[in-house]
Amino acid sequence: MMDTQQIMRAALKLANFKTIPADSEIHVKGRRIRKVLVAIDVGVGELMLAKGLGCDGVIAHHPAGGTARLEGYKVFRRHVEQMKEVGVPSEAAEQAIENKYRQLEIQHHPDNYDQTPSAAKKLKMPLVSIHSPCDEIGRNIILRQIKTLDGGATVDRLVRRISQLPEFRKAKSKIQVRLGSAKNKTGKIAISHAAYTNGGYDIARTYFQNGIGTISYIHISDTDLAKLVTDGTGNLIELGHIASDWLGLNPLLKELEKKGTEAVTTTDLH
Known part of the structure; x- marks a missing residue:
């Protein structure tokens, strides 16, 4: 008790x-x-x-x-x-x-x-x-799960590695590549979770402007994603809210x- x-x-x-x-x-x-x-x-x-x-x-x-x-x-x-x-x-x-x-x-x-x-x-x-304590627990699990991947790995490999975790295997909302391509190299990865809510357009753009190749968000709005698509820079994966x-x-x-x-x-x- x-x-x-x-x-x-x-x-x-x-x-x-x-x-x-x-x-x-x-x-x-x-x-x-x-x-x-x-x-x-x-x-x-x-x-x-x-x-x-x-x-x-x-x-x-x-x-x-x-x-x-x-x-x-x-x-x-x-x-x-x-x-x-x-x-x-x-x-x-x-x-x-x-x-x-x-x-x-x-x-x-x-x-x-x-x-x-x-x-x-x-x-x-x-x-x-x-x-946020639980979101940080989840963020650290993901960081451990992908720690052996280097910048030469593809976005698809990153997605498959995270998808091995039981919560994502069971989820009906599968991990999506929302920006860039699954075939792209990840470059440097940022797991942008556990900060109340997603960083939207401004934070994603700032990551890309400062050497990050791939960002992970738990979720993102259509409006922010459309702006990022227009910019045409970097890769962004959306893990899914509930499984995360x-x-x-x-x-x-x-x-x-x-x-x-x-x-x-x-x-x-x-």
Whole structure:
């Protein structure tokens, strides 16, 4: 059995995070949690499902409300760190996040941040949101999976290597080459995940302008992709949102089960 703080600490430890990031939160504290419902998205329906299944806690991946919902966009600044790690100059990295960072703040300001946490309180259902820690766990799994590939490998080989992971094998939404060609050489690769959401056009363009040949996003909008296609530079693969999310959640679920907390999931991708 675990309490909500122990669940959060387990995720932070697996991700190598020292503090709880802005997109994660303990909304409703709880102790002696024996059985927990785990879902990518949690609303009142999932809370009721958890109640019906005899769960005594719920873990949401995407922020289910509270400060994590309103201010989670601040994690987008992790893109700066990731860009600098692969050689993008600090000034260029900072400029690349400006537009979308502002858009995200405006986008989330009107969110109904209170409904799901309030419902959880009324149901006396412990509720935790764990977003970027799990995304970072998944990102590190992918980095380990491709570490033996060099810049001479093809994009197709990169896709096949990542596709060997069980979550991607099971997924109906397969990894797609959205920009460039599967036959192209990858060049230097950037796994641009675990920074709240995808970097869109500006961050992808900045990577390409600074020596990166292939970028991996979990997802990308049609508008941003169209701009990149017009530029005609580099390769971009889209891994698929749900499989990528479960890739990072599954190690946490194994850790919970080691501690005596059963995880009930809303998918077969676990």
